[in-house]
Amino acid sequence: MLLLAAPPVLILFLLRQFRLLRLGKTTHMTTPLASSDIQSEIVLHRMSNGMTVIVQPMPWLRSAAFTLSFPAGICQESADRAGIASMTCEMVQRGAGSYSSRDLVAAQDNLGLDRNSGVLTNVVSYGAAMPAESFDQALGVYADILRRPHLPADQLDDARMMMMQELRAIEDEPSHRVMRRIRQMRYGDRLGRGPQGTMESLQTISQDDVREFFQTYYQANGAVLTVAGNVQPKQIIATAEAEFGDWKSGDKAVQYEAESCPGYDSIEMETSQTHIAFGFPCIPYGHERYFKMRAGIGILSDGMSSRLFDRVREQRGLCYTVSASCHSLPNAATVFGYAGTTPERAQETLDVTLHEVKHLVDDLQQSELDRWKVRIESALVMEQESSASRASSLASDFFQLGRPLETKALSELIEAITLKDVQEYWTENPPQDFHVVTLGPQPLTVNL
Numbered sequence: 001m002l003l004l005a006a007p008p009v010l011i012l013f014l015l016r017q018f019r020l021l022r023l024g025k026t027t028h029m030t031t032p033l034a035s036s037d038i039q040s041e042i043v044l045h046r047m048s049n050g051m052t053v054i055v056q057p058m059p060w061l062r063s064a065a066f067t068l069s070f071p072a073g074i075c076q077e078s079a080d081r082a083g084i085a086s087m088t089c090e091m092v093q094r095g096a097g098s099y100s101s102r103d104l105v106a107a108q109d110n111l112g113l114d115r116n117s118g119v120l121t122n123v124v125s126y127g128a129a130m131p132a133e134s135f136d137q138a139l140g141v142y143a144d145i146l147r148r149p150h151l152p153a154d155q156l157d158d159a160r161m162m163m164m165q166e167l168r169a170i171e172d173e174p175s176h177r178v179m180r181r182i183r184q185m186r187y188g189d190r191l192g193r194g195p196q197g198t199m200e201s202l203q204t205i206s207q208d209d210v211r212e213f214f215q216t217y218y219q220a221n222g223a224v225l226t227v228a229g230n231v232q233p234k235q236i237i238a239t240a241e242a243e244f245g246d247w248k249s250g251d252k253a254v255q256y257e258a259e260s261c262p263g264y265d266s267i268e269m270e271t272s273q274t275h276i277a278f279g280f281p282c283i284p285y286g287h288e289r290y291f292k293m294r295a296g297i298g299i300l301s302d303g304m305s306s307r308l309f310d311r312v313r314e315q316r317g318l319c320y321t322v323s324a325s326c327h328s329l330p331n332a333a334t335v336f337g338y339a340g341t342t343p344e345r346a347q348e349t350l351d352v353t354l355h356e357v358k359h360l361v362d363d364l365q366q367s368e369l370d371r372w373k374v375r376i377e378s379a380l381v382m383e384q385e386s387s388a389s390r391a392s393s394l395a396s397d398f399f400q401l402g403r404p405l406e407t408k409a410l411s412e413l414i415e416a417i418t419l420k421d422v423q424e425y426w427t428e429n430p431p432q433d434f435h436v437v438t439l440g441p442q443p444l445t446v447n448l
Contacts, residue, residue, distance in 0.1 A: 042394070042404045043233040045240075049249045050221035053240045054394050054404045055233040058387055064229030065129035065387035067395040068142060071253030072124040072217035075190050081213075083163060083197020084205050085119045088213045090159045091151050093117065097144030101152065104141070111138050114388070119195040121187075121329055122253075123399060129388040132230040136239050143243035146218060153207045160202055167196040174269070178277035178437045179338060181265060185435045186279045186334050188259025219250035226394035226404070229387035258332035264436045266443035274346035274440030276339040278354065280431045282326060284333035286401045292425040293326075295417055296360050297335055298372035300324055305371055307356055312339070318349040324357070328400060335431070343441050350444055354434070361426045366419050376414050380407045 045053040077084050095101040108115055108128075115128040126146065130138050170176045184192035196202075225244070227236050260281075283293055301308050301324040308322045324337035337357070341349040383389045384407065397405045436446045 042406060043237075044404060045233075045237045047220065047241065047245060049245065049247055050219075051223040051225065051240075051244055051247065052398065053237055054224065054226045054398060055231060055236045056226075056228045056390060056394060056404070057231055057233060058229050058384070058390065061230045061385075061387055062132060063129055063387045064132040064135045064227065064231050065127065065391040066135070066139065066142075066225060066227045067125055067127040067391045068146065068223065068225045069123045069125040069395050069399065070217075070219070070223035071122060072213070073120050073122045074193060074195055075121055075256050076213075076217055076253065077190075077193075077197075079189065080201060081197075081205055081209055082193055082201040083195070084201075084209055084213050085124060085217075086163060086195040086197070087159055087202075087205055088210050088218075089117055089119050089124050090162065091156065091210050092145055092149035092214065092218070094152055094155050094159070095150035097141075097148045099141075099144065101150075101155065104145070107141055108138075111141070113138055121191055125395065127388070127391065129229075129391075135227075135229075135231060135236070139239055139243055147244075147247055149214070151207070151211055151214065156205075156207050156210065160205065163196055163202055164199065167199065167202070170194070170196065174271065174273065174275045174439045175338065175340060177267065178275045178439050179336070181267070181437045182277040182279050182336060182435055185261055185263070185265065185437065186258070186281075186336075187329065187332060188261075190256050191258050191329060191332070216250070217253075220244060220247040221249040221251070222253055223247075224395055224398050226391045226398065228390035228394065255330060258329070260332075260433075260435075262433045262435050262448070264443075264446040264448065265438075267437065267439040268441065268443065269439055270441055271439070272342070274341055274343045274349075274438060274444075276341070276346065276350050276353070276444075277437045278337045278350075278357075279334045279435045280357075281433055282333050282335045283429075284330075284400075285326070285328035289425055291413060291417060292421045293429070295369060295372055295422045296426050297324055297326055298375070299364065299368045299422070300357065300360060301337070302372055302375055307360075307368075308337075308353065311356055312349065312352050316348075316352065318345050318352060322349070322353060330400070346438070346440055347444050350436070350438070350446065357431050360431075361423050364419055364423055369417070369419050369422060373414055373417075377411060380411055383407065 043055045047053065072085060074085050093104070095104055099107055111130055111134040113128040113130045117126045126142060128138055170180065180194050186192060225240055283290055300306055308324060312318050312322045319339045319341035322339040324335055327334050327336055337353065339349050339353055383393060394404045397403065434448050438444050
């Protein structure tokens with residue numbers, strides 16, 4: 001579940017990344033709300049076992065959605081068991097509680113759940129959107145999945161084969177290969193590896209390994225349940241306490257540091273295309289100057305009117321796609337970029353793309369900043385029409401900043417950014433310490 005620079009997912013990426021350190025209207029609770037609940041406020045409730053519940057009522061919707069995330073991500077794996085976080089994520093959904101594997105799927109379908117799950121660097125997340133009236137039952141089903149899974153040994157090989165097929169698909173997709181490699185160079189093996197592991201590590205994972213990973217990391221301490229939609233906070237918190245109040249608490253998850261190795265790596269392959277990935281350090285989401293930095297990346301790469309798309313693809317016709325986006329981990333942050341082109345135009349594509357990045361401040365225009373603001377405002381408006389997007393954003397905010405954030409203050413903050421703010425940040429913090437990876441028939445010349 002790697003959200004990097006693919007243009008079709010830029011808006012979804014922004015919805016999860018565009019938040020700032022601000023408290024807004026957040027009600028902290030240790031007891032149920034009174035009958036005078038304020039429907040528009042975000043409500044935060046901390047459970048005694050270390051789990052946090054965050055609820056934002058959206059009474060204008062007919063749906064409800066939740067995201068339940070906790071620190072059982074890729075970084076908790078050992079190198080020789082790479083992929084076990086994803087294997088466990090898959091296995092817990094193959095029967096739980098009183099449901100067989102087939103019955104569990106039927107129960108979710110009967111409730112009208114549009115469900116998802118995935119493993120990221122630091123967390124594993126399970127989520128679903130549904131008609132609001134299905135919420136209590138749906139959360140009960142997920143309590144079975146996350147607390148009482150069957151982990152059927154006779155299905156381990158099926159799960160293993162599925163992950164191997166995903167890994168082969170990545171190997172067959174050059175753009176995925178270069179983006180995976182650039183992450184490894186930027187963050188190191190532990191924080192930079194993908195969720196699928198390796199062929200060698202997948203072969204070694206046993207049923208005992210899965211059960212041990214589940215017993216160690218599937219716990220309440222550090223977990224967050226975010227809920228958005230046509231819901232009542234008092235009822236949601238009561239349901240969460242009933243389903244997860246006695247979920248075991250464990251040790252706090254270990255935080256790991258990035259191990260960066262700037263430089264150039266060439267993957268030589270006889271192909272009709274050349275794939276280029278690049279990255280350079282930036283400030284993390286939550287830093288007080290984050291959005292001044294992020295506005296510059298928006299001018300470079302948010303939308304078809306952005307600089308990279310217009311100046312590299314449209315005006316020069318050098319590539320069929322080019323983009324850049326910000327990515328944050330708790331202890332590191334990076335601007336990742338990608339371009340796909342032909343071998344004949346690869347060197348010029350790389351040179352022009354890096355030139356545009358390095359010389360962002362040379363000719364900034366107010367109209368570019370204004371267009372970026374409009375795109376962000378539009379994304380924030382659309383988020384208010386989706387309970388699933390809002391629940392996901394609340395979870396992202398909490399894990400990166402330690403608090404839920406509202407959209408109104410964020411909108412005001414974005415509007416307050418000036419062209420001078422952007423110019424000053426990028427002048428004081430020019431892109432440097434580049435990582436570059438290329439995949440194609442021959443290596444390129446990279447002036448780092």
